[in-house]
Amino acid sequence: MELIYLLCSLVSISFTTLVLSLILPFHALLRRLVSSRAASSSSNDGDEPVSLYEGTVYHQRRHPVHHSFQYNVRYALIDLDRALHAPPNHLSPDEARQITDTNGPILLLTIPASVGYEQNPLSVYYCYDVEDSDTRLKKCIAEVTNTPWAERVTFIFNPHSDLVAKALHVSPFMDMLGSWNIKASDPGENLSISISVHHPEFGNYFTASLKAKRLCPTSASDHAVFFWLMPHKVAVWIYWHAIKLWWQNVKFIQHPRYNIPAYRDDALIRDRKLQCCGFSAQRGSNQDCLADEASPRHRWFKWTDAKWPWS
Template identity: 85%
Template sequence: MELLYLLCSIVFTSFTSLILSLILPFHALLRRLGSSRATSSASNDGAEPITLYEGTVYHQRRHPVHHSFQYQVRYALIDLDRAHHAPHGHLSPDEARKITDTDGPILLLTIPSSVGYEQNPLSVYYCYEVEDSATRLKKCIAEVTNTPWAERVTFIFNPHSDLVAKALHVSPFMDMLGSWNIKASDPGENLTLSISVHHPEFGNYFTASLKAKKLRSSSSLDHAVFFWLMPHKIAVWIYWHALKLWWKNVQFIQHPRYMIPTYRDEALIRDRKLQCCVLSDNNRHIQQRGSDRDCLAESSPRDRRFRWIDAKWPWS
């Protein structure tokens, strides 16, 4: 059934994107004709609420085979309080502030949909705290989507460095036993984001990272043209390299909902245990303080606010 959905996605998306791509130049022309009015309005409002970034995503796997690739990517960093329209399907700034207990600006790093298709494996909310008339990055919210299964999980993490139990079946070539080591920089002229998978048996065997640079003249760019086919390119890279892993005889792992329906509850338990652990100096092994019972009996770990929802199908 999932294979049938995937085939429907390819056919329907190809047709829809072709039609909308043919219409796109006319839309761009109409927006350009009305740009003078928009420019005067923007000058009154101050800086643009959307900043454009361009960079590179790197993937590297070290088990059971060595496999790596990279691709160019474009992102939008959206000031949710100042944006005219909140992105559909994402948290509002008030919701983000409520779950992170912050009181400052909320910025969303995401890839907008393009010509009827959305492919956004990871979006990040940067949540700031106001201190003495200044703002500092306090917490982040990760929004992870596994497109083939139409699921999404959101959770809070410490941007300086955090270890979070894997809570979503992102790849059919990885099991659910690993945990994510996440780190995100405060976005400025440059931004970086890195995620590595720590596995109890394989160690640190997978790393993904984003390095991007802010475009200085982004205000003059048409966003629909700038992101044209960006989600499609990401999908091609993901599925092409999944095919390569299958060709290399990497084990295909079925979604845990068919074997362990309680996998989400188990992820919550593993995350609470992780928060009672400390990383050793060489960052290779996890040393736990006391037994599991002692660990969970300690002062309450941070509430990451794990939330699983059904995401929008990319072709719907």
């Protein structure tokens, strides 16, 4: 039944994409006319609330088969306090500051929706603190979304390096055990994000990374054109390499909601243990963790359920 829903969804998205793509040139021309008139009637200091990045996503799996691939990707880094239109279905800057207990700028790295379709396996909020005129990156918030279910888990992490319990079924070829070792650089002319999956049985068996470079403001006169079909390309890569893993007889793992209804609660418990004693918690050495139960540390997590028809 879910396969039928998936096929219907693909047909619907394809039709919407075709129609909106035909309209896109006229929309881009209209935006250019409006922008040129606005520029001629007002001063522009050149400080845009959106920075464009172009780079490469790289995936490598080392168990049970060796499989790797990379693809080019385009991202937008949005200053949420200064953006005229905040992207829908994301946190507001005030919400991000409240969650991370910060007081400075909030930047969102994401792939904007294009011609009616959005595909963001990972979006990251960079949350800054300002103290005595010194602005520094204090915390990050990750939004991890799975395909095709469009479920999402949102959580805080330390950008310098952090270990987070795997809290979402992101792939039908990975179980829910293990943790994400995540790191993100302070975005400037270049940015990078790396995530490796540490499993209690397979060790460090999967790595994903993003490396991107900021483009000059004149590189894209219209953002809608710049990001045209970018979400679709990401989805194609996800589905294509899922098919290749299935073809290599990698075990298909059912969504945990069918056989582990409390998988989210389990993730919270595992994450608390990781914060107490790191990788040793995955290997069964939980004595030190149990000793810390009197003063547990809780990471902020938020789950968003799948929309119809996956709900």
